[in-house]
Amino acid sequence: MLDVCLLGTAGMVPLRNRFLTSFYAVSDGHAVLTDCGEGTQVAIASAGVRAKIIDTILLTHFHADHVGGLAGLLLSMGNAGRTEDVTIVGPPGLAKILRCLLVVAAPPFRILAFETDGSDDDVFHAGSIQIRPFPVNHVVPCLGWQLTLPRPGRFDADRARALDIPLSAWKILQGGGEVKVNDRIIRSDMVMGPPRRGLKVVYSTDSRPTDSMAAFGRDADLMVLEGIYGDEGKIEKAETWGHMTFPEAAEVAKKAGARELWLTHFSQALDDPDACLPNASAIFPNTRVGKDGMKKSLRFTD
Amino acid sequence: MLDVCLLGTAGMVPLRNRFLTSFYAVSDGHAVLTDCGEGTQVAIASAGVRAKIIDTILLTHFHADHVGGLAGLLLSMGNAGRTEDVTIVGPPGLAKILRCLLVVAAPPFRILAFETDGSDDDVFHAGSIQIRPFPVNHVVPCLGWQLTLPRPGRFDADRARALDIPLSAWKILQGGGEVKVNDRIIRSDMVMGPPRRGLKVVYSTDSRPTDSMAAFGRDADLMVLEGIYGDEGKIEKAETWGHMTFPEAAEVAKKAGARELWLTHFSQALDDPDACLPNASAIFPNTRVGKDGMKKSLRFTD
Numbered sequence: 349m350l351d352v353c354l355l356g357t358a359g360m361v362p363l364r365n366r367f368l369t370s371f372y373a374v375s376d377g378h379a380v381l382t383d384c385g386e387g388t389q390v391a392i393a394s395a396g397v398r399a400k401i402i403d404t405i406l407l408t409h410f411h412a413d414h415v416g417g418l419a420g421l422l423l424s425m426g427n428a429g430r431t432e433d434v435t436i437v438g439p440p441g442l443a444k445i446l447r448c449l450l451v452v453a454a455p456p457f458r459i460l461a462f463e464t465d466g467s468d469d470d471v472f473h474a475g476s477i478q479i480r481p482f483p484v485n486h487v488v489p490c491l492g493w494q495l496t497l498p499r500p501g502r503f504d505a506d507r508a509r510a511l512d513i514p515l516s517a518w519k520i521l522q523g524g525g526e527v528k529v530n531d532r533i534i535r536s537d538m539v540m541g542p543p544r545r546g547l548k549v550v551y552s553t554d555s556r557p558t559d560s561m562a563a564f565g566r567d568a569d570l571m572v573l574e575g576i577y578g579d580e581g582k583i584e585k586a587e588t589w590g591h592m593t594f595p596e597a598a599e600v601a602k603k604a605g606a607r608e609l610w611l612t613h614f615s616q617a618l619d620d621p622d623a624c625l626p627n628a629s630a631i632f633p634n635t636r637v638g639k640d641g642m643k644k645s646l647r648f649t650d
Numbered sequence: 651m652l653d654v655c656l657l658g659t660a661g662m663v664p665l666r667n668r669f670l671t672s673f674y675a676v677s678d679g680h681a682v683l684t685d686c687g688e689g690t691q692v693a694i695a696s697a698g699v700r701a702k703i704i705d706t707i708l709l710t711h712f713h714a715d716h717v718g719g720l721a722g723l724l725l726s727m728g729n730a731g732r733t734e735d736v737t738i739v740g741p742p743g744l745a746k747i748l749r750c751l752l753v754v755a756a757p758p759f760r761i762l763a764f765e766t767d768g769s770d771d772d773v774f775h776a777g778s779i780q781i782r783p784f785p786v787n788h789v790v791p792c793l794g795w796q797l798t799l800p801r802p803g804r805f806d807a808d809r810a811r812a813l814d815i816p817l818s819a820w821k822i823l824q825g826g827g828e829v830k831v832n833d834r835i836i837r838s839d840m841v842m843g844p845p846r847r848g849l850k851v852v853y854s855t856d857s858r859p860t861d862s863m864a865a866f867g868r869d870a871d872l873m874v875l876e877g878i879y880g881d882e883g884k885i886e887k888a889e890t891w892g893h894m895t896f897p898e899a900a901e902v903a904k905k906a907g908a909r910e911l912w913l914t915h916f917s918q919a920l921d922d923p924d925a926c927l928p929n930a931s932a933i934f935p936n937t938r939v940g941k942d943g944m945k946k947s948l949r950f951t952d
Binding site: 394413416 | 666687688691721747755
């Protein structure tokens with residue numbers, strides 16, 4: 349099970365009734381936070397999710413509205429008692445940015461910083477959640493993020509018994525390990541069926557539409573994409589500033605064959621994003637306009 | 651007239667219902683902001699005061715809860731159309747801190763940074779507001795701030811007429827300038843009475859009680875002081891971390907002979923600061939427990 353929460357929906361400027369855009373995903377006590385603008389620690393508290401269990405923080409890029417809350421969040425995680433390492437992944441330049449932002453904060457845990465341009469098939473982890481960055485197209489280097497929760501194949505108990513594998517070793521094989529039985533190595537794939545469909549979520553904001561979004565979002569359970577402007581009329585501004593409109597985000601979700609789309613990162617001039625929903629749902633019907641604190645529990649389907 | 655607003659009342663951690671402590675003062679379209687933690691730009695919007703007219707930003711010290719919102723605020727001031735210089739004053743180390751915090755923000759105006767340890771009789775300005783720093787006593791170098799709005803003496807119209815000063819020159823003399831009349835230099839003090847009582851506000855947070863607070867707060871119209879803990883029972887923690895309790899803040903206001911005291915910078919463990927008000931008002935009766943957005947218009951008294 350992967351529980352997700354859209355912590356905020358504002359783009360560029362935090363508003364009285366909108367936190368800056370960031371996204372929280374948790375599975376089995378290990379959480380991933382994507383983007384951390386000013387106020388994200390308050391958004392986390394408001395949404396009732398836990399800051400202390402954030403193992404990995406992903407940054408799309410280094411504009412203030414996506415990183416300005418990092419020092420405060422890390423301090424609060426320390427105050428909440430976290431002492432385990434925290435991994436932070438972002439575009440090239442991350443180490444310098446962290447050195448700078450953390451000049452006002454010294455959290456009581458190690459920070460492991462990884463820079464990536466999204467082109468190297470990097471995989472990061474938070475517990476069982478696998479995290480893959482992909483390059484997108486903003487006015488500065490920017491990454492989209494794919495989170496997956498893999499699901500192993502079915503365990504073939506009959507085959508395990510036939511191979512004389514003791515019950516005590518079943519769990520090791522189910523977890524992908526191998527055991528030695530009667531001097532013979534038994535690999536996991538000898539008793540497990542092919543991997544089943546897991547869960548997939550893609551988050552991308554501050555980008556023009558890209559093929560990478562559709563590729564990494566292929567058959568995703570959920571895509572969380574920016575829709576900074578509600579309609580096609582603002583396409584020129586979107587092009588100039590490297591953003592997406594509602595219809596453009598819907599086209600991406602459609603191309604990906606995603607199951608659901610949440611829109612976020614609304615311009616402060618977009619007072620009523622709901623009113624623009626038809627501009628997206630006409631293209632991709634299962635679109636929802638993001639709200640601060642919007643949650644969903646994604647479960648394996650059979 | 652000096653309008654003041656306590657933008658937030660939280661200490662260390664921004665809460666769902668408490669912005670971090672910061673203070674806004676404005677006179678005649680020129681504003682001063684003191685401290686700028688994460689979320690201060692939202693607190694400014696919530697309080698309905700204007701970010702664009704902030705000429706001068708004062709920082710008590712460089713802990714994240716007092717400076718973490720600087721990048722976001724400066725960007726928003728730029729978005730609001732500000733192009734005039736902004737002055738930022740803080741303890742030694744300010745330039746480095748700004749270089750670091752601004753790595754994620756490039757506002758469209760110049761920033762003039764002044765470092766001071768509060769010992770040099772420095773005076774800064776925002777319009778007619780005069781700003782004086784004074785050293786206080788925290789676990790890192792920290793400043794308190796005195797804001798005054800001076801009031802010139804009474805203009806003696808009979809004397810001006812007797813000196814043959816044309817009406818058109820009165821304003822120059824009233825403003826402190828000088829004019830030449832019949833080849834004779836007329837100075838302002840020749841037609842103005844002695845300066846009258848102006849307005850004085852002192853803001854100090856994150857410090858043990860100091861003599862400097864009482865000295866700079868002498869006869870102040872308002873003192874805004876931290877009361878991180880509500881009662882004397884926490885005195886040991888206050889001493890360890892360089893803070894003040896409610897009773898200690900009240901003693902400072904009493905010693906200064908101030909007219910009014912607002913308490914702020916409450917610990918997140920202090921759920922109901924109002925319940926602790928008697929601990930301060932028993933010592934200094936005109937104490938108010940700070941609320942986010944609390945305002946007052948200070949006017950010259952005659």
